[in-house]
Amino acid sequence: xxxxxxxxxxxxxxxxxxxxxxxxxxxxxxxxxxxxxxxxxxxxxxxxxxxxxxxxxxxxxxxxxxxxxxxxxxxxxxxxxxxxxxxxxxxxxxxxxxxxxxxxxxxxxxxxxxxxxxxxxxxxxxxxxxxxxxxxxxxxxxxxxxxxxxxxxxxxxxxxxxxxxxxxxxxxxxxxxxxxxxxxxxxxxxxxxxxxxxxxxxxxxxxxxxxxxxxxxxxxxxxxxxxxxxxxxxxxxxxxxxxxxxxxxxxxxxxxxxxxxxxxxxxxxxxxxxxxxxxxx
Amino acid sequence: xxxxxxxxxxxxxxxxxxxxxxxxxxxxxxxxxxxxxxxxxxxxxxxxxxxxxxxxxxxxxxxxxxxxxxxxxxxxxxxxxxxxxxxxxxxxxxxxxxxxxxxxxxxxxxxxxxxxxxxxxxxxxxxxxxxxxxxxxxxxxxxxxxxxxxxxxxxxxxxxxxxxxxxxxxxxxxxxxxxx
Numbered sequence: 130x131x132x133x134x135x136x137x138x139x140x141x142x143x144x145x146x147x148x149x150x151x152x153x154x155x156x157x158x159x160x161x162x163x164x165x166x167x168x169x170x171x172x173x174x175x176x177x178x179x180x181x182x183x184x185x186x187x188x189x190x191x192x193x194x195x196x197x198x199x200x201x202x203x204x205x206x207x208x209x210x211x212x213x214x215x216x217x218x219x220x221x222x223x224x225x226x227x228x229x230x231x232x233x234x235x236x237x238x239x240x241x242x243x244x245x246x247x248x249x250x251x252x253x254x255x256x257x258x259x260x261x262x263x264x265x266x267x268x269x270x271x272x273x274x275x276x277x278x279x280x281x282x283x284x285x286x287x288x289x290x291x292x293x294x295x296x297x298x299x300x301x302x303x304x305x306x307x308x309x310x311x312x313x314x315x316x317x318x319x320x321x322x323x324x325x326x327x328x329x330x331x332x333x334x335x336x337x338x339x340x341x342x343x344x345x346x347x348x349x350x351x352x353x354x355x356x357x358x359x360x361x362x363x364x365x366x367x368x369x370x371x372x373x374x375x376x377x378x379x380x381x382x383x384x385x386x387x388x389x390x391x392x393x394x395x396x397x398x399x400x401x402x403x404x405x406x407x408x409x410x
Numbered sequence: 411x412x413x414x415x416x417x418x419x420x421x422x423x424x425x426x427x428x429x430x431x432x433x434x435x436x437x438x439x440x441x442x443x444x445x446x447x448x449x450x451x452x453x454x455x456x457x458x459x460x461x462x463x464x465x466x467x468x469x470x471x472x473x474x475x476x477x478x479x480x481x482x483x484x485x486x487x488x489x490x491x492x493x494x495x496x497x498x499x500x501x502x503x504x505x506x507x508x509x510x511x512x513x514x515x516x517x518x519x520x521x522x523x524x525x526x527x528x529x530x531x532x533x534x535x536x537x538x539x540x541x542x543x544x545x546x547x548x549x550x551x552x553x554x555x556x557x558x559x560x561x562x563x564x565x566x567x568x569x570x571x572x573x574x575x576x577x578x579x580x581x582x583x584x585x586x587x588x589x590x
Contacts, residue, residue: 138434148438157446164450168457175465177472183462190462208463212455220450255443259433264444 133247135234135343139258140249142238152250153258156233160224160255193218193377200381210384213272217265218377221256225339225369228254229362234347256372257340259332266331269380270324277387289391292317331379338372554586561585 141149167186174183193215197207227233233252240249255261278286288294292314299310342365349358562582 137432139439148442149436151439154439154442154446157443161446161449161453164453168453172457172461175461177465177469179465183465186458187462187466190459190466194466208467211463212451212459215459216451216454219454220447258439258443259435260439261443261447263435264440265447268444268447 134347135250135253135257135340137340139253139260140240140242142240142249142251151258152237152253153255153261156224156227156252157255157258157261159252160220160227163223163227164220189219190215196378197381200378201385206385206388209276210381213269213384214377214381217269217380218373221265221335221373221376222370224255224261225373226366228252228257228339228343229365229369234343254339254343256335257343259336262332262336263328265335265376266328269331269376270328270383273380273383273387274324276384280388281390285390286387290317290321327379327383331376335372335376338368342368558582558586 139151139153141151142155143150170182171186174180174186176183179187190211194207194211197210197214198204201207201210230252233254234250236252237248237250239246241247242249274286277289284294292310295310295313299306345361346358346365349361565578565581565585
């Protein structure tokens with residue numbers, strides 16, 4: 130059997146109107162179905178004395194909550210971020226691991242691609258499609274901004290990037306503080322571009338790792354189909370977990386930093402400095 | 411091959427001309443994936459985190475209040491034990507006091523009884539002695555009377571003829587004096 134390397138772009142299996150249903154999108158929909166079923170099963174499991182399923186779900190939630198607490202150091206904030214961070218972590222994890230189920234990449238449909246008839250796999254890991262990872266990254270960064278504005282107010286949040294407030298205060302003080310404020314103003318502008326970089330880095334990191342794993346497994350399977358790919362599959366299980374942790378942790382750090390008020394130099398000089406949590410990633 | 415497929419294939423070829431197209435970024439797929447992720451987040455938040463989070467918080471509160479109650483009960487028990495010990499001590503002291511008082515009273519009564527008995531005994535002895543004395547005196551008087559009568563009778567019998575009236579009377583008086 131001839132194996133073809135998975136292309137960079139997810140392949141459309143069929144079209145619904147003008148919408149291309151890609152193999153990665155099918156996997157993403159399967160993950161959604163999994164979550165809907167899990168939600169349906171767990172929606173009424175609220176007994177104080179938990180059964181097996183509830184206990185399992187609670188243990189996962191508590192495990193995630195423990196890590197969220199380590200970053201936020203505030204249970205209220207942790208509970209606020211848990212749906213976002215936990216959702217991201219579990220969705221990425223399930224999607225990544227679903228890509229290792231036998232059939233992914235091997236069951237397909239014969240289609241004509243660039244003039245040649247090829248077996249296009251029906252399933253492809255959802256995160257090996259940049260649309261998926263970018264959608265999550267954009268969501269994570271935009272949510273961090275929305276929550277940041279909600280937590281500390283629009284003007285203060287705006288001043289994290291465009292430091293007009295510092296500039297005005299420095300003009301009153303005069304001297305060296307004007308120079309510092311101008312430098313900080315420029316740094317603030319660079320911060321704006323770093324927000325875009327966050328989305329790009331988050332999405333490309335996840336996409337790159339999962340796509341590379343898929344290529345690695347395909348290459349190995351084409352060389353020696355039996356036994357040899359097994360350690361690499363184990364490695365992919367770990368990569369899937371680690372990438373889910375990294376994505377979720379970074380999102381958590383963005384959320385925490387965005388919702389933490391940053392004190393200006395004036396406030397710090399007057400002793401109003403608040404403790405900013407030091408994220409551990 | 412249907413028309414849609416050909417059209418979309420053509421669109422894909424055009425899209426691949428730019429960088430985003432090369433990476434496979436398609437706004438329709440992007441939106442679809444975003445919606446998918448949104449559904450996942452909604453299901454996770456609404457059906458998993460919300461109820462289970464509430465359950466976890468409730469349970470934690472219950473455990474905390476249980477622990478607080480247990481601590482309160484422990485403190486109460488400790489306080490009760492202390493109170494019990496104090497009360498027991500107080501009761502013991504009171505019982506000792508009552509016992510001592512009772513003992514003292516009993517001893518006092520005993521002493522009084524003994525004294526009273528002794529007094530009564532002394533009185534009875536004195537009374538008996540007095541009675542004995544008076545009986546003795548009476549008996550002696552009676553004996554004197556009898557002896558005198560006997561002496562007179564005997565003397566009369568012995569000296570009936572030899573003694574005169576005067577001698578007789580002197581003899582009688584002397585005999586009475588000797589007898590007393």
